[in-house]
Amino acid sequence: MIKTLSFITMLSLICLCSPDAVTATTWKPITELKKTPTQLEMLEKLPSGATLDWLFKMSRRGKESSHRQPLNLNEAYDEMSNFGGYVNLLTQDVVLDFDPETGFIDETLSITLEVNEDDTDKIPLSFPDHFEISEIKNDKGDAQEWSKSANTLIMYMEPPAKKGDILQFTMKASGTVICSNQGIKPCSFGGNYAYVTHADYYLQGSPIVLDMFQGSLQVSVPTGKQVVATGRLEEAVYGEENNSFRFVHDYETIYYSFAVADYQVSEELFEGIPIRVHTRQKDVQHHTEVLDVTRNILEFYTTEFSDFPFDDLDLVQMDKDFGGGYGPQSTVFMYSGTFDMDQEGWGGWGGSASRVQLISHEIAHQWWGNLVNMLEVNSVILSEGLAEFSSAFHWEKEYESRSNFISNGMNYIYTVPAEDDVPIGSAMVTQSYMYNTLAYDKASVVFDMLQHELGDDVFRNGMNEYVATFGYSAANLDSFFETMSAVSGVDLTTFKTQWVDGIGYPRILARSTQAKSDDGGWLLQISLDQVGEQVFTVHLPIQVTHMEDQRKEIIDTIVMDSKTTSATYRFDEPILRASVDPDRIYLHRIQSQDQGDPNLSGVADGSDLIDMAIMMHRNIVFGYGDSNYFYPNASYNSRFDLNQDGSINEDDIDLLIEGNETVGPNED
Numbered sequence: 012m013i014k015t016l017s018f019i020t021m022l023s024l025i026c027l028c029s030p031d032a033v034t035a036t037t038w039k040p041i042t043e044l045k046k047t048p049t050q051l052e053m054l055e056k057l058p059s060g061a062t063l064d065w066l067f068k069m070s071r072r073g074k075e076s077s078h079r080q081p082l083n084l085n086e087a088y089d090e091m092s093n094f095g096g097y098v099n100l101l102t103q104d105v106v107l108d109f110d111p112e113t114g115f116i117d118e119t120l121s122i123t124l125e126v127n128e129d130d131t132d133k134i135p136l137s138f139p140d141h142f143e144i145s146e147i148k149n150d151k152g153d154a155q156e157w158s159k160s161a162n163t164l165i166m167y168m169e170p171p172a173k174k175g176d177i178l179q180f181t182m183k184a185s186g187t188v189i190c191s192n193q194g195i196k197p198c199s200f201g202g203n204y205a206y207v208t209h210a211d212y213y214l215q216g217s218p219i220v221l222d223m224f225q226g227s228l229q230v231s232v233p234t235g236k237q238v239v240a241t242g243r244l245e246e247a248v249y250g251e252e253n254n255s256f257r258f259v260h261d262y263e264t265i266y267y268s269f270a271v272a273d274y275q276v277s278e279e280l281f282e283g284i285p286i287r288v289h290t291r292q293k294d295v296q297h298h299t300e301v302l303d304v305t306r307n308i309l310e311f312y313t314t315e316f317s318d319f320p321f322d323d324l325d326l327v328q329m330d331k332d333f334g335g336g337y338g339p340q341s342t343v344f345m346y347s348g349t350f351d352m353d354q355e356g357w358g359g360w361g362g363s364a365s366r367v368q369l370i371s372h373e374i375a376h377q378w379w380g381n382l383v384n385m386l387e388v389n390s391v392i393l394s395e396g397l398a399e400f401s402s403a404f405h406w407e408k409e410y411e412s413r414s415n416f417i418s419n420g421m422n423y424i425y426t427v428p429a430e431d432d433v434p435i436g437s438a439m440v441t442q443s444y445m446y447n448t449l450a451y452d453k454a455s456v457v458f459d460m461l462q463h464e465l466g467d468d469v470f471r472n473g474m475n476e477y478v479a480t481f482g483y484s485a486a487n488l489d490s491f492f493e494t495m496s497a498v499s500g501v502d503l504t505t506f507k508t509q510w511v512d513g514i515g516y517p518r519i520l521a522r523s524t525q526a527k528s529d530d531g532g533w534l535l536q537i538s539l540d541q542v543g544e545q546v547f548t549v550h551l552p553i554q555v556t557h558m559e560d561q562r563k564e565i566i567d568t569i570v571m572d573s574k575t576t577s578a579t580y581r582f583d584e585p586i587l588r589a590s591v592d593p594d595r596i597y598l599h600r601i602q603s604q605d606q607g608d609p610n611l612s613g614v615a616d617g618s619d620l621i622d623m624a625i626m627m628h629r630n631i632v633f634g635y636g637d638s639n640y641f642y643p644n645a646s647y648n649s650r651f652d653l654n655q656d657g658s659i660n661e662d663d664i665d666l667l668i669e670g671n672e673t674v675g676p677n678e679d
């Protein structure tokens with residue numbers, strides 16, 4: 012089995028979900044704007060690719076819950092999300108011809124808007140600078156007055172529109188998509204696969220309002236090609252020269268995305284919901300494996316979070332240089348290797364673990380990012396962090412390994428320089444060059460620490476409530492933590508302050524001593540000291556290994572909320588080893604104060620070298636439960652690998668004990 016997910020994320024290659032566009036210049040946070048002349052002027056002058064800082068300053072908190080609402084234009088629009096701004100974009104129907112060879116798009120856009128303010132004489136919308144608009148008509152079929160500057164399209168209303176007015180426009184435009192490569196390639200053409208994923212070829216609410224809308228996407232391509240897209244396939248027409256595919260988006264979304272290739276499809280039902288895998292012919296033999304993995308993941312998330320939130324799920328193969336995965340609503344796009352890798356394979360990009368982990372991360376986005384959209388730019392961990400958490404959580408439970416969480420935590424601790432660390436709950440995280448390590452890796456561990464502190468059942472109840480409250484709408488970090496706090500009855504202020512709004516992690520010096528007690532038993536004392544300015548609150552499990560039968564046992568959880576903590580435990584028999592946080596739930600660095608005895612066994616011996624090798628991340632195969640998991644690790648040192656199985660672990664310690672019998676408690 013292989014551990015590659017965090018390896019991939021370290022290379023900034025993985026899985027942009029819908030809100031991942033924060034890494035691209037197309038990001039627009041959801042905003043509640045007050046209409047003032049100053050802001051309108053700013054809107055009109057907004058440069059293409061406005062900086063995130065500026066956008067963030069403009070953002071406001073605003074939420075209006077919406078409910079699952081199939082598209083029905085004859086019904087009132089008041090069930091749809093309205094996060095403010097001048098207008099609320101209600102529906103958008105896109106009909107486009109796409110040339111997979113050149114990337115040229117010729118399209119007609121029909122949109123419906125609700126006006127949010129009285130006296131609205133200008134409506135700003137976002138549309139790419141490099142697309143040419145040939146005409147815009149209003150709902151009466153008259154020419155609409157408009158102007159365009161950079162990525163902002165302004166429509167002029169005469170007379171001004173009133174709050175609550177519903178307006179319709181139809182627009183014709185054309186242009187060639189621009190595929191700048193930022194981790195995940197947003198589009199590609201001219202090869203075996205052509206696609207537009209991070210699409211901005213349609214209208215978005217405004218330069219600063221990330222609006223949710225319903226509608227349809229119709230894509231025409233030359234005969235012989237298939238189109239797979241977000242939304243539900245309603246109609247496919249195979250013609251002499253063109254094939255045309257129409258996808259209906261029954262649920263509010265912020266993105267339409269599509270891919271074009273000579274796809275072959277397999278479908279099965281999961282609890283009545285069609286799940287499909289689309290690959291090129293060469294990988295059709297892998298469809299069953301991918302569907303098996305998908306079903307297992309869906310069963311897990313359905314149990315932990317909620318029913319699958321959409322009406323179908325398409326897993327779509329992309330080119331090998333796609334860069335990872337991307338999970339907009341009801342669809343998962345993944346690089347080709349995800350589908351053709353050897354189920355039992357080892358190494359790099361070619362293993363089953365990375366297949367499972369990539370698919371589970373992307374499918375998790377159907378909940379985190381699509382079902383619950385993120386409301387603000389500083390809430391990106393509610394998409395990426397929760398998706399990565401869900402993937403690592405699935406891996407832990409289904410494959411009995413915490414390796415995903417552990418390596419994610421190590422990535423953060425060992426690769427983010429203190430001076431470059433930024434809070435994962437701030438907008439700065441999206442601009443950091445350590446974005447993936449912070450928003451994915453650290454955040455996944457933070458959610459796992461929260462699960463540890465609340466307990467599995469309470470945490471699950473909290474997640475269920477979070478989905479019930481914010482599903483088919485959007486949430487921010489306060490929404491999340493207020494929900495978890497309300498459900499658990501636990502004040503999470505300190506937790507959020509230190510892990511989400513703060514930076515760093517505790518550095519803990521640990522010491523253990525063992526001595527015979529007056530009554531003939533053994534007393535184990537564990538002392539913990541936090542060094543550094545900030546004192547963290549952590550709930551550290553304490554595990555002992557019994558001398559007699561090597562049995563491991565969690566004996567306590569020490570809640571450490573001060574500089575110094577110590578605890579004493581009595582045993583009938585001597586203890587071989589004591590370990591603080593043996594499953595590495597917390598972000599921390601623990602060092603032993605027992606000189607030469609980092610594993611706190613009471614004596615300094617060869618087992619300390621092995622334990623230290625483990626602590627220093629020197630193994631290349633991480634053992635957990637009955638399974639081993641590969642770590643790409645250049646610092647592996649075979650001298651500590653006594654049984655030479657590629658893994659430095661407690662088997663080596665056991666070998667050492669059998670051979671030398673030098674490990675044991677102090678006898679005095």
Ligand SMILES: [Zn+2]
Nearest residue numbers: 026027028398
């Ligand atoms: Zn993601």
